[in-house]
Amino acid sequence: MTIDEARTTDTEAPGRDSSSQQAIGTLIALLALLWLFWSADFAWVIVLGVLIKAAVYAVSAMSLNLEFGYTGLLNFGQVGFMLVGAYTYALLIPHELGRAGTAGGSWPLWAAVIAAMVAGVLLGLVLGVPTVRLRGDYLAIVTIAIAEILRLVVRALPGLGQSFGVIKYNEPFDDLMPGFVEDWAQALDVPPNQLWLFLVAWLTVVAVLGAMALMIRSPWGRVLRGVRDDEDAVRALGKNAFWYKLQSLMIGGAIAGLAGVLFAIDQGQISPAKFLPLVTFYAWTALILGGAGSLVGPVAGSVIFWVILTQTSSLAGDLFPEWSSTAVSATRFILMGALIMILMVFRPQGLFGKREELSLEIQ
């Protein structure tokens, strides 16, 4: 290869998701979507409901992807970031709070959304400064602990609604709905506000995906990937690895705060019981399914995750009519676990991940 040939080659050539992997991943994601439409009791309400959840978790998984997939930071307290985002949003806009249903909040919606993202940034900062210097697994433990502490604090403080939480905060969001959504909703036979949320949630996914693409495919993203590989090497080249890790946590926190806002709108009411560690593990599952360190992976992973979780909920009931409903709905988690195990054996990099990168890990 001469310099001139090399110069005209795309800088990232093998760094991009290879096309065959992308094709397989896309195919599986499309099949999952098809499965969602191709069911006996098909209804748009169900489809939109699943896809809204998929969007919420796609945003959350993209945040984890920035932190883990591109920077190598293990955040096992994602639900804490979503909690902070959700509560900041719900408490700032008009709402009713706690057992008494005290009315409060006067911020405009856009300001509350920004505040929710800022809250995520601040949590990332507070959490990152003491831990990011330590070895990776310490951050994992601290994040688990912080998420639980946040949940328990919210449950204890009357000012945050305790276990009753916050309700009736969706009016400002529904008020923003443009007229055409109602016509469409009528055609699909779904509640207009559900369709409205569906559109907003997926627009958010696209916006976050675009922002991620700009950030990752830049020198900034290159430094992040360098930190993921070997932060001492990056430091020796004059880059402040600590600051980059902190930035990753803060921007990841902002995205998680946004996921929290969507989560709150979708749930219609929030309380500490909705922010169990399970939420974190759902987001991680979506990321691992789709492939950490790939841009579209977390989005596809989240769609596939929610389709499987929904479509298998009645599977065991059909096969074994005598089972109790609790047993039936639990089987889908067993299925999901088995699926992930199979995936880890045959495709450890996830659907869109790069296998080469895994094989290069052991040096």
Added chain:
Amino acid sequence: MRSNDVRSSDTRSNDVILSCRGVRKHFGGVVAVEVAEFDVERNTVTALIGPNGAGKTTLFDLITGFVDPDGGTIVFEETDITDKPAHAIARDGLVRTFQLTRILNKMTVLENMMLAARQQRGERVQNTFFRRRDIAHQEAEIKVRALALLERFSLLPLAYEYAGRLSGGQKKLLELARALMTDPTMVLLDEPMAGVNPALGEQLLRYVLELRDEGMTFLFVEHDMDIVMRISDRVVVMATGEIISDGTADDVRSDPAVLAAYLGDHAQEDIAEAEGEQP
């Protein structure tokens, strides 16, 4: 033995680029580094040699901020860098390579190189949204520079390979090329030629001398005495954490303390015996 080096004491006042005073590091009971006085002159190639475990790598770690010293001061270009973090020292122009190569395995060879360029506008996250044209422009410049360096290091055909796929010697080469990509004033090389094929090594050594003539300063650790004798302006010998000899290659070669350090106490006895036997 320091008195051996006439030049360093004569010209120290204005030519010293790096100076260490009383730099100390203990690991538990092990005295890893105990350097009373150590200067490197600008525009020279200085070799740092010594037996295994002498403290050479630890001294590098101390100078470049990867290990905090127990005491002493380190001054680089008239700035006290003793307490500076590693990345700030590198940004000042004092860049190092590692004895065990630290290559970014999951990135391409070219990305390894491009990452190292300094003052990249695209390293600020807000610019990745608002100054894309600027960034693309700068990226093109950096890429040309990186490819030219890769060509010199015979790594051009591998530019788009994952760096993790390189052989041991190629990784050494990439690390040296990458260090140069930062536009350093002074480079610390920890066994840069270990595992590199001699013909290419020869070529690179000549390149190092060229860079020295253009004004760069090198301090390198090397076990291959041939290389040391050939390219260094000055040789510094460490043993058990201390500097035991310092001078030209010939001075050091004939220093009995150096022989003793390399061959152990028996050698010293042997030498004493040999000297005693002389009429």
